[in-house]
Amino acid sequence: MEGLRWVQLPDDERLEFLGRGGTGVLSFATESGRAPVSIPVSYGFDPDEAVFYFQLSTPKDGRKQELVDEPVSFVVHRETDHGWRSVVASGSLTDVTEAPAESALIQGMWAIEIPAVDVFERPRREVTFRYFRLEPETMTGRKEVATDA
Numbered sequence: 440m441e442g443l444r445w446v447q448l449p450d451d452e453r454l455e456f457l458g459r460g461g462t463g464v465l466s467f468a469t470e471s472g473r474a475p476v477s478i479p480v481s482y483g484f485d486p487d488e489a490v491f492y493f494q495l496s497t498p499k500d501g502r503k504q505e506l507v508d509e510p511v512s513f514v515v516h517r518e519t520d521h522g523w524r525s526v527v528a529s530g531s532l533t534d535v536t537e538a539p540a541e542s543a544l545i546q547g548m549w550a551i552e553i554p555a556v557d558v559f560e561r562p563r564r565e566v567t568f569r570y571f572r573l574e575p576e577t578m579t580g581r582k583e584v585a586t587d588a
Contacts, residue, residue: 448580522583528575
């Protein structure tokens with residue numbers, strides 16, 4: 440009978456898995472005793488710098504406005520032809536919305552593509568967005584492997 444277990448995802452496979460972007464779950468730390476706030480998001484990934492970029496909607500009455508300065512974790516998980524893969528990155532977001540166009544932060548963001556996912560109840564032109572960069576303090580990956588059980 441075949442069993443399943445996981446092993447660390449080597450760096451080269453982690454970069455391949457993340458690609459240039461996709462979707463994942465971004466979780467914001469909250470005050471002690473409260474659950475983190477987790478939201479599905481699209482991301483862009485720069486494999487040369489190993490950094491993530493996010494375009495987050497920030498409605499004036501939304502909770503994200505007060506959470507973007509808190510520590511975050513970001514998870515990408517999906518099934519592949521070779522079993523499941525996941526990557527978990529953690530750190531702090533840097534707001535790059537107002538960064539000068541010639542800055543390295545913006546140049547890096549222009550090198551990636553953040554998938555557009557329309558989940559808003561109103562036209563996108565009416566939604567306020569801010570752009571963020573996550574340079575992970577930690578980033579780990581895991582993958583499923585078959586075992587003989």
